[in-house]
Amino acid sequence: MKAPLSPAQERLWLLQRLDPDDAAYTMYLVRRLRGALDTAALTRAFGQVVARHESLRTSFAEQDGVPWAMAEPHGASAPPVEWLPAAGEREAAELVAERVNAPFDLSEGVPLRIAVVRLAADDHVLCLTLHHIIADGTSLNLLLDELGECYGAAVEGRAPVLAKLGVRPSDYARWQRHRAERAAPYWLERLARPPVTELPFARARPSGTGAFHTVRVDAGLAGRVERLAGRHRATPFMVLTAAYQALLSRHSGQRDLLVGAVFAGRDRVELEPVVGYLAQTVVLRADLGGDPSFAELLTRTRADALAAMGRPGPPFERLDLPVDTLLPTMLVLHDRVSPPASFGGLEVSDFAAGYRQAKVGLLLEGAWDDDGGLVLTFCHDTGLLDRAEVELLAARFVRLLESAVDRPHEAVSDLRIWTDQDESAIRALASPRPAAREDARGVPELIEASAHGRPEAPAVLCGERTVTYGELWAxxxxxxxxxxxxxxxxxxxxxxxxxxxxxxxxxxxxVWRAGAAYLPLDPDDPPERHAPALETAGAARAVSRIGLPGDIQVIDPATPHPKAPQPKAPTWSRRRGRRPRHPVPRRRLTRSPPRAPRVVPRPSWSSTAPSPRACAGCARSTA
Structure with a gap:
């Protein structure tokens, strides 16, 4: 059967076409099964579940540039089960990690793989992987429950008892296409002129490789979160989202920022047992203007979330903005999930999947545990953040959450956020510092001294190019x-x-020699990232080889102004500690003026001249 894709499925299909090697949208269900496993019964259970759900029999074909969902008939067989032996847990973990981190080619059949790793006769690991285009998080829970029921029925020789399916994923996709058109005006207005949300500590460029850090919110704090939500007619998700927005704002100073969220999209009873991609990814726009109390921020977040929940996700392809601008970070709270009531007498437990993908720069996932606590997992792109930074963010989030639920009527800016480690660092910074040496010099003066003392010495190396101190200074x-x-x-x-x-x-x-402060801009960033940074800093000029937004005057670094007066070389006094005299009075170039940000580093070199600096990508240095 041929059917159109939902807008969300079309986006995933396009992302896979643009980057076939990306495994960020590979989903997995990995569980350890202890006990005597009946392999024939498990194979039969796979077949029954696949035959029952249309999405698990759906492949994707392109016709005239348009993707279509092609569902195989109801009686189609399940993909073959891959039975894998493992000598121990380490080898089993490697086999599982290899599969959950492998991408799917959507043009090559149903994006579903089934594997069972055998550790011993009574110890196995179930590894089910599928592309997000045919399933969502709720679908994985349904699959586990139905596999357990079908396997138990096969072992016991009875028919499985399963919920009746009244809606097919293809029906849902058609419905979503109609709803998306009606929702587009709301999102185009809501996300007009969006801010560029700044992630704390973010640097460099995304790598696509993910790492995970987990913290646990104890049952006491989790209970207070639920009670605060109840008093404000909100949900724990809304409380966590407001706290996360406050965390980002406290680090960046932004009052307008974006956080992505995922809703199950199963707001009708007939959708609850459907396996398919029904979840909706939305963008919540935080409003922290006026430094609200946390209770007021929660009220604003609640209104924003309710408005988003009643609509399909934004039409990202019509917003004409990079995805990382609209979804730099996300927060997802999973529903409480009970383990399967039965799996044919087998004991079911978790098994580390070894997943190493990052969908966004920073993803916060929450899941309730059996003791009433809340497990928070911070998944971060290793190209943007390192582990120590994420651990610090996680600790600050828990501290801020405690403060917010205990004092919700306190202004967000006054909520406690600093950890014990932070407070120790703050006290150290506030302690008296030894007075600077009278002969201490900044970077420009150190380079100037080298330019006069050893002008032929190499200062900068880049590939095959070498610039001496004399050339650099001139x-x-x-x-x-x-x-x-x-x-x-x-x-x-x-x-x-x-x-x-x-x-x-x-x-x-x-820039230092001109008496100014520099504002570094990444030339790989889109113009909408440059504009707010330049405006906030009050910069009217820039050194660049590309055009910049607005009325910024651009100066090419290789073409000095033809009529500009050339600076005279200053002379150093032989008397130690005396600063050089310049043709016109000026402040030390390493000291920022009162109205400019201080951007000059204070090196701790012991030599009278800096070591030569090598550009990124260069393999040699004379240092």
Whole structure:
């Protein structure tokens, strides 16, 4: 049977076409089965579940550039079960990790794989993997329950007792296509001019590789979360989302930010037993304007979530914005799930899947445990955040959550967020510091001293290019003069939008020499990321080789202003500790003026000249 895809399925299909090797949307069901396993009964159970659910018999074909869902007949057989021997748990874990991290090719049949790893005659690991386009999180729970029922029925020689299916995934997809058109105006207005949400500690570029850090909220705090939600006619999900929005705002200072969320999409009884991709990914826009109390923020988050829950997800393809702008981070709270009532006498337990994918930069998943507590898992992209940073974020989130539920009428900015480690660091920063040496010099002065003392020494290495201290100082002087010729004055902020290169180092040094502060911009970022940064910093000029948004005046680092006066080389006094005299009075270039951000590092080099710096990607250094 040929049927159209839902808008959400179309997006997943397109993402797989754009990056066939991406396994971020591979879903998995991994469980350990202890006891005497009847392999024939388990194979029969797989066949019954696959025959029952249309999505598990659906492949995808492209016709004239349009993807279609092609469901096989009801009597189609299940994919063959892969029976794998393992010498021990380590080998079993490797076999499972290999499968859950493997991508699917949606053009090659049903995206479903079934494997059973044999550790011993009475010890096996079930590994079921499938693409997100045919299932969601609720579907995995349904599959486990139905597999247990079908296996138990096969062992006991009876017919399985399963809920009646009244809706097919293809019917749901058609319905969603109609609803999406009606919901589009809401999302286009709600997400107009979206902010670029800043993740705490984020750096570099996403790698797609994920790592996980888990913390547990004890039953006492989890209970207080539920009671606070009840008093405000909200849900625990809304409380956690408001706390997460507050966490991000406290780190970035942003009052307008975006957090993605996932709703089950099963708001009708007939949808509850359906295996398929019914979940809806939405974007919640936090409003922390006016420094609200946490109770007020919860009220705002509740209204936003209720408005989003009643609609299909945003039409991302019509918003003309990068996905990482709209979904930089997400929060998902899973429903309470009970273990299967029966699995034919087998003991069912968890088994580490070894999943290593990251869908977004930072994903917070919550799941209730059997003791009434809440297990929070922070999945982070290792290219953006490292483990220590995520551990710190997790500890701060729990501290902020405690403060919010205990003092909900306190302003968000006053909620306690710092951990004991943070408070120790703050006390250390506040303690008296030894006075700086009178002869202490900043980076520009150290480089200047090297330019006069050993001008032929290599300063910067990049590939086959070498720039000496004399050349670096002269080049930076010419560019500094060009900046002043373009109107840069002491205390200004100048953007620097260059890839890692010799020119970038020259530009930073030139901005310092011009008496300004630099604002680093990543040339790989889209213009909508540059614009708010330049506006907030008050930068009217930038050193770059690409155009920048707005009325920013762009100066090419390789082409100094032809009419700009060239700076004279300052002379050093032989008397130790005396600063060089310049043709015109000026402040030390390493000291930021009162209205400019302090961006100059304080190196702790013991030598009188800095070591040569090597650009990223260079394999050699003279240091």
């Amino acid at each position: 080049w930076a002087g010419e560019l500094a003069a060009a900046l002043r010729g373009h109107g840069v004055r002491e205390g200004d902020v100048v953007g620097v939008c260059l890839p890692r290169s010799i020119e970038a180092i020259v530009a930073l040094l030139a």
